[in-house]
Amino acid sequence: MGQLSLKLYGWKCVLGAEIVYILCVLGGFLPLRSAQGIELHHRLFETLPGLTWISFGSFILGVVYMFIFSWIFASYFVWMHNSSIIKN
Secondary structure, eight states: OOOOOHHHHHHHHHHHHHHHHHHHHHHTTOTTSOHHHHHHHHHHHTTSTTOOTTOHHHHHHHHHHHHHHHHHHHHHHHHHHHHHOOOO
């Protein structure tokens, strides 16, 4: 296995995180849980600084958070992988 490209891996992480974030936001509107479960779902989003449940500004801020967290994760993972490859 060769080295990972930070650029390619990073953008894949961003794409995956943004899709999951949007699905989680949309899941907050589904009445599949009890009222307390829905309230907990909304409060979990509000643990990130500056987010409130369902405002456009908060949604955009969440997208920015996911972008930043994805690049941090990708940078660490690519560094870990590439520095662990044994060269003979």
